[in-house]
Amino acid sequence: MTEFKVTFDWGARSETLRSLHAPLKATKSFLLTTAPLPVGVGIIPIGQAALWDTVDTVTVPLMAIANTYTAQATIPDSAALIRLDFKLQLTIGTATATCLEFRQFFSVGTGGALMPTQYSFAEIEYKNSPSGPVHGPSAAKRRILLGTCPLVSVRATKVEINCEFLDVTDLWWANWANKDQWGWYLDPDFGGRPELLRVLAWTSGTAPMIWFVAISPKAMDGKPSSPPTPRRQLVLQSRPRPGADVVFFRPQPGFNSFFYTNDAKGFLAQKHSDTTMYHLARWMLPPLSLSQMLAKQKKMGSDPKPLEMKLMSLRLVPNKPSPNIEPKDPIDLVAQNVRWAFRPVGVEGALSRSPAEDIALLPLGFDGFDGPFASGGGYTALMKNNALRDVLASVRRLLWMRSALGRTLPTTPTFERELWLLGHSAGNRAMFQTLNNNAADIDCIISNDATSNDGSLFPSGVRAMTGAANKGRKTLRAFFITTPNMWHSKPEYEDIKTKLAATKAAVTMLPLDSEWDTYWTYPPTITTNPLLFEVLRAWENDGLSTSKRMGTVAEGRQWLFWHEWAVDGGQLVQSSATGSGQGYVRTFFEDALRS
Numbered sequence: 001m002t003e004f005k006v007t008f009d010w011g012a013r014s015e016t017l018r019s020l021h022a023p024l025k026a027t028k029s030f031l032l033t034t035a036p037l038p039v040g041v042g043i044i045p046i047g048q049a050a051l052w053d054t055v056d057t058v059t060v061p062l063m064a065i066a067n068t069y070t071a072q073a074t075i076p077d078s079a080a081l082i083r084l085d086f087k088l089q090l091t092i093g094t095a096t097a098t099c100l101e102f103r104q105f106f107s108v109g110t111g112g113a114l115m116p117t118q119y120s121f122a123e124i125e126y127k128n129s130p131s132g133p134v135h136g137p138s139a140a141k142r143r144i145l146l147g148t149c150p151l152v153s154v155r156a157t158k159v160e161i162n163c164e165f166l167d168v169t170d171l172w173w174a175n176w177a178n179k180d181q182w183g184w185y186l187d188p189d190f191g192g193r194p195e196l197l198r199v200l201a202w203t204s205g206t207a208p209m210i211w212f213v214a215i216s217p218k219a220m221d222g223k224p225s226s227p228p229t230p231r232r233q234l235v236l237q238s239r240p241r242p243g244a245d246v247v248f249f250r251p252q253p254g255f256n257s258f259f260y261t262n263d264a265k266g267f268l269a270q271k272h273s274d275t276t277m278y279h280l281a282r283w284m285l286p287p288l289s290l291s292q293m294l295a296k297q298k299k300m301g302s303d304p305k306p307l308e309m310k311l312m313s314l315r316l317v318p319n320k321p322s323p324n325i326e327p328k329d330p331i332d333l334v335a336q337n338v339r340w341a342f343r344p345v346g347v348e349g350a351l352s353r354s355p356a357e358d359i360a361l362l363p364l365g366f367d368g369f370d371g372p373f374a375s376g377g378g379y380t381a382l383m384k385n386n387a388l389r390d391v392l393a394s395v396r397r398l399l400w401m402r403s404a405l406g407r408t409l410p411t412t413p414t415f416e417r418e419l420w421l422l423g424h425s426a427g428n429r430a431m432f433q434t435l436n437n438n439a440a441d442i443d444c445i446i447s448n449d450a451t452s453n454d455g456s457l458f459p460s461g462v463r464a465m466t467g468a469a470n471k472g473r474k475t476l477r478a479f480f481i482t483t484p485n486m487w488h489s490k491p492e493y494e495d496i497k498t499k500l501a502a503t504k505a506a507v508t509m510l511p512l513d514s515e516w517d518t519y520w521t522y523p524p525t526i527t528t529n530p531l532l533f534e535v536l537r538a539w540e541n542d543g544l545s546t547s548k549r550m551g552t553v554a555e556g557r558q559w560l561f562w563h564e565w566a567v568d569g570g571q572l573v574q575s576s577a578t579g580s581g582q583g584y585v586r587t588f589f590e591d592a593l594r595s
Helices: 012-020 169-179 217-221 275-284 290-300 330-336 347-352 388-401 427-437 457-469 490-501 513-519 530-535 559-568 588-593
Strands: 004-009 039-043 062-065 070-075 081-092 095-108 114-127 134-146 152-155 158-161 165-167 197-202 210-215 244-249 359-363 418-424 444-448 477-481 506-510 570-573 584-587
Touching: 004 039, 039 062, 039 070, 081 169, 095 165, 095 169, 095 388, 114 152, 165 388, 169 197, 197 388, 210 217, 210 347, 210 388, 217 347, 244 388, 244 427, 275 347, 330 559, 347 359, 347 584, 347 588, 359 388, 388 418, 418 427, 427 444, 427 457, 444 588, 457 490, 477 490, 477 588, 490 506, 490 513, 506 588, 530 570, 559 584, 559 588, 570 588, 584 588
Parallel strands: 004 158, 244 359, 244 418, 418 444, 444 477, 477 506
Antiparallel strands: 004 070, 039 081, 062 070, 081 095, 095 114, 114 134, 152 158, 165 197, 197 210, 210 359, 570 584
């Protein structure tokens, strides 16, 4: 056999996506163009195959091909065993970190064909610290598995490495842990699970570049699903469902996000310290009980952080206490500070209590603007026809290679999972369009208060669901959460339910129909809606019976309290029911996961 050339390409998948998204003016990703050469190739001495992962190799020179993400190696005719060492490092700001690392073992066949036989990667531990999760890859603790790395494909003498996503968790916290204006998410007293959060960067050349991924403990461990609990089995199934990848489409008005560019400057945009970190904490963390908040306040002393901690509480906090309580109507707090409408959602807690190996993906979209992303709020690239499933497959493969999925699995997982979409507010628009364009792949949607100024959003969702339900491949499941912001009477609610039933999807309304009348009966009757009573409890003897429930201040944006209730509301689970001495809010999102 004569010598032969092998081409290593770590940008093919990204370039395919960049071509797909050409109308969005996709550019080459700085995440790949600025990374030092990530490929190393070595020849393993004959007789050392058993030690292939650690043995010293004979280095094969590489020639990087200018203006591409490729390099070429000439393999001598004497080589029988080859090792690819892949290590992609990035520098953003003053921090440098490894974003993907693995080794692939090849034997050389007739004609120089490379045959992958085993691969390895370092086990990574994430432990919490005040400056963010500490990333600890162990050179001595590597996983070795049979076959081909799931991010590698081999065609004759060309090896492609899928770098569609890179793990930038370390880079995120190196740049933002100490610049977080609010100081909520990394504070251990707030109950967050940053060791279960990964920050990924999409190298498609388009938005959204930054993705937050919350991983359930079951998904990280790779444990099998447990059956649905009888109480919350809202949709009957013959077997436990597989884990779900739940993609969140959040609303994009200016308070929720901001436009950031698809480059290092966008990664380092100053508004991340405020807007991004505020909403990351708000969505991930559980609300603090009164006792937790009081204990934390006592512990803080004069420390200015965490900032405005009362906004993380389960209860609304009046400006002045009883007997001269202010404001008289609790919902008027929203008119004074709109952040009172945005209470903690507790996504991490919901995932931890789910019976399946679920993960929540929160791509960081942004406001519409005069450009190709305007209609999608930064989510436009996710709305392509039949594209989302492949994108999520790349996410899962990267998470596996970064010890964030299936850590106890002895073999490479097959990733048989469901695909769910969740939309809130105007984010429903992008969700419904994504459903319309990927109907055959979507298993379930969760729609939270699908309202729009012109009234077109809910009808567009009905059309998308009807189309998806008629695809015939499987039954589309749908959970709809509506609030008094979306209807003003029970007949209006019933009309919404009737229109959804006509789509032929398997629709579940939350709260359940059997709970609706009592759930939406306002306090002070504690037996009706314990969660709402607890949220407003500071006013228990000071006006709950006369509150207008929409506040008294004209144009005060009090409607947002109910609009956000679709994601942060649900049912109050008392501590007596948990056996742990601590209650929690079982959100509508958790109800859907536990169905």
